[in-house]
Amino acid sequence: MGLDITWAVDWVRRSADVVAEHRVELIRLDRDIGDGDHGENLDRGFTAVIPKLDDLAAGSTPGDVLKLVAMTLISTVGGAAGPLYGTAYLKAAASAGSESSLDGEAIARLLTAARDGVVSRGKAESGDKTMIDAWTPAVDAATAAAASGADATAVLAAAADAAEAGALATEPLVARKGRASYLGERSAGHRDPGAQSTALLLRAAADAASDSTGA
Amino acid sequence: MPRPTRPVPEVGGQQRIGLVFVSHSAKIAEGLVELAAQMAPSVALVAAGGTGDGRIGTSFDRVTAAIGEADSGAGVVVLCDLGSAILTTETALDFLDDDVRDRVAIADAPLVEGGVAAAVAAESGEPLDAVVAAARSANTGTGSDSGAPDDASAPRDADTPASDAPPDTSTADAGVGHVRRATITNADGLHARPAAELVKLASTFGQRVTVNGTDAKSLLAIMSLGLTKGASIEIASEDPEGGAAVDAIAALVQSGFGEH
Numbered sequence: 477m478g479l480d481i482t483w484a485v486d487w488v489r490r491s492a493d494v495v496a497e498h499r500v501e502l503i504r505l506d507r508d509i510g511d512g513d514h515g516e517n518l519d520r521g522f523t524a525v526i527p528k529l530d531d532l533a534a535g536s537t538p539g540d541v542l543k544l545v546a547m548t549l550i551s552t553v554g555g556a557a558g559p560l561y562g563t564a565y566l567k568a569a570a571s572a573g574s575e576s577s578l579d580g581e582a583i584a585r586l587l588t589a590a591r592d593g594v595v596s597r598g599k600a601e602s603g604d605k606t607m608i609d610a611w612t613p614a615v616d617a618a619t620a621a622a623a624s625g626a627d628a629t630a631v632l633a634a635a636a637d638a639a640e641a642g643a644l645a646t647e648p649l650v651a652r653k654g655r656a657s658y659l660g661e662r663s664a665g666h667r668d669p670g671a672q673s674t675a676l677l678l679r680a681a682a683d684a685a686s687d688s689t690g691a
Numbered sequence: 692m693p694r695p696t697r698p699v700p701e702v703g704g705q706q707r708i709g710l711v712f713v714s715h716s717a718k719i720a721e722g723l724v725e726l727a728a729q730m731a732p733s734v735a736l737v738a739a740g741g742t743g744d745g746r747i748g749t750s751f752d753r754v755t756a757a758i759g760e761a762d763s764g765a766g767v768v769v770l771c772d773l774g775s776a777i778l779t780t781e782t783a784l785d786f787l788d789d790d791v792r793d794r795v796a797i798a799d800a801p802l803v804e805g806g807v808a809a810a811v812a813a814e815s816g817e818p819l820d821a822v823v824a825a826a827r828s829a830n831t832g833t834g835s836d837s838g839a840p841d842d843a844s845a846p847r848d849a850d851t852p853a854s855d856a857p858p859d860t861s862t863a864d865a866g867v868g869h870v871r872r873a874t875i876t877n878a879d880g881l882h883a884r885p886a887a888e889l890v891k892l893a894s895t896f897g898q899r900v901t902v903n904g905t906d907a908k909s910l911l912a913i914m915s916l917g918l919t920k921g922a923s924i925e926i927a928s929e930d931p932e933g934g935a936a937v938d939a940i941a942a943l944v945q946s947g948f949g950e951h
Contacts, residue, residue: 559782
């Protein structure tokens with residue numbers, strides 16, 4: 477019971493919804509320690525993806541959907557989130573390849589590829605108070621779940637739980653990358669907006685999975 | 692909104708490195724094009740500032756288009772401001788064809804100072820690596836981009852008479868050097884435009900030439916000498932073939948760079 481194009485499209489729609497819903501929260505988090513554009517930029521990016529979903533050719537795969545998201549975010553976001561998430565979705569698309577259905581192992585590989593893309597683009601490490609602090613726990617949890625035989629839906633649920641915990645755990649950290657690093661010690665006590673948006677997007681992926689498989 | 696973009700002029704068929712300035716602010720990128728154009732009229736200088744819809748930010752599409760516009764085939768050096776400008780530019784580079792990407796480089800340098808130094812190097816017809824090195828010279832604070840080991844210890848104080856601290860005397864005294872003295876006559880001293888003229892002239896010669904011990908081919912090094920009106924400078928070359936270069940630079944200084 478793998479995840480197919482229906483899941484991928486639903487993930488994108490849920491992502492657009494959740495980002496719009498949390499737009500003000502993300503802006504506030506980013507205003508605390510950054511330049512305040514994260515919520516607005518992501519909202520613009522995902523809003524731009526939605527109409528393009530209708531143009532997907534028949535027979536499109538999850539990989540095609542992820543690539544569409546990547547190219548749209550890269551072109552429309554305008555802040556660091558554009559190239560970072562754009563690269564994440566692009567690497568995820570490459571990992572998914574032309575498979576029409578993704579099982580637990582494939583989902584874990586896809587998340588790993590996405591995380592590796594963000595690392596190579598942003599050069600951040602764990603503990604730098606960036607979206608990596610949500611991505612890496614998610615990848616670790618997904619990989620462990622897949623190794624224990626979990627299906628794709630359970631793998632995504634594990635990833636989403638770990639990403640949320642990871643985002644929460646960025647609060648005491650002092651930023652060492654990105655605009656927040658200019659604040660030094662003053663960045664402690666605030667949750668990283670990129671880690672928070674990563675948690676939201678992975679939760680959207682898990683919710684889309686659990687709906688599509690009725691789990 | 693018109694973009695202050697300068698197409699590549701045909702200059703004797705020579706293709707120069709083009710420059711792209713990526714800033715979160717369209718005004719910063721456009722202003723830098725204006726500033727650098729004063730010293731590099733033959734270089735394709737392309738602004739890629741702000742987002743496509745006029746906001747603060749950077750645009751993948753703008754950066755990609757700007758690189759294409761700046762590339763005459765010789766290559767492009769890109770200078771960026773804050774972090775996500777670099778992320779956007781690196782992403783744009785990932786999407787270039789391999790043969791184009793090979794001749795595009797991001798210079799890790801302060802946008803304004805590095806951009807001006809790179810523009811002058813490009814104007815002088817320098818290749819990709821040298822233009823990147825010129826930009827990076829803005830990182831050092833000393834303005835040296837020659838890589839010559841003696842640069843760091845070279846005298847930088849314009850008020851120091853060269854006879855008190857003659858540069859490179861060990862070989863200059865061996866009778867193979869060329870030395871000329873000249874006095875800065877420009878009212879505003881050796882400011883950016885005449886300094887760029889001097890560097891461009893020096894760059895037309897193959898020999899190493901120094902002004903008060905500083906590499907005459909490095910814009911930032913020359914500007915960091917802080918030469919004011921009335922300053923007496925020593926133009927020197929240790930190279931036996933350097934006489935013409937020394938004479939030409941001395942004549943340019945004495946002419947007042949066309950300012951009077």
